[in-house]
Amino acid sequence: MTTADIKGPQLLYDKKDVMKEYVASDKRYDNAYTLYRRCGNSGVLLPKLSLGFWQNFGADASYDNCRAIARQAFDCGVTHFDLANNYGPPPGAAEELVGRMLKEDFRTHRDELFIATKAGYDMWQGPYGSWGSRKHLMASLDQSLYRLGLDYVDLFYIHRYDPVTPLDETLQALVDIVRAGKALYVGISRWPLKALEYANSFLRAQGVPPLIFQGRLNLLDRAVQDEGVPAFCAKEGLGLISFSPLAQGLLTSRYLNGIPSDSRMARAGSLKAELLTPELVEYLNRLNAIAAEHGETLVSLSLKWILAQKGVTSVLVGARTPEQLKESLRCVESPLDEGIELPRFPYKIF
């Protein structure tokens, strides 16, 4: 079956449908065998495509549109939602919005959802509002739980590597968070390999093995692969989830002929216009042509390529519309054609 066969999501474009009480599609697990992968050697299955709430879910977003995206995801079996304390704008807004959706739409589906949040980036003023101290992590998670309206999250990440705080302090806080029942599993985001190796040993020795590593791996950024992170995760039994798998939208058909006015790049936030050099446009067009030869879109080619890499559990996509999510979901339908050669972009852009 294809995502087009799944009844329900298409109806959600219409605002009047979003206003109706949500009844989840009874077909949401029909493609279970193709949709889920085991996360490392844990007991947890994650969807091959997970949904991130970094952008498009702030206080300035249309609640109906956000709801339509989340409902579409769940209706297609996407059970993993990825958040962080600071997602918005303003920081905290995405957790508040998801908290509202959990109450209004997913109230009866809490145990079908795997909800992650993170702490470590700037969240509140003063010396405890950021980084990796025990003080920051404990306080931040309590705030996140309050905004989400949950007693626990399924997964709690340290969001970034803190070069100053002793690693043992950060890691012990993660252990204690699990022991306090505020998170079921812990994860590591954006740590260099050496620190990840240390974290893995420390956490395992404490009986709280890390579930997953979150890092950026896509056709335009293979640094974590070059460093050896996916190989390490595969060897040690950690899952790996790739954030910004579409390079914030660059690996879509949107930038083949310039910068669309409604794009993330045009909004001049996290995706700078100077990245879009003639060399990059040429490379994207080359990839797009290869995708077409294989009956793929640039989106599905890019996501399937990541899912074909050793050690990868899931691609963590963003979506501004339900249509975008629907296109991204094509990547779970079949694997990348065997023997397909994808050229590597020779310049570092992130």
Ligand code: NDP
């Ligand atoms: P993507 O690379 O998937 O980019 C998403 C953007 O690409 C969309 O907002 C949209 O932008 C565009 N897009 C998506 N699908 C399509 C489509 N089918 N056709 C055309 N354009 C499309 O991911 P994000 O950068 O949003 O990151 C995803 C998640 O990863 C985050 O929400 C977060 O959960 C996580 N993350 C974690 C980080 C960490 O430090 N651990 C850092 C960054 C992200 P447009 O508005 O231009 O249409």
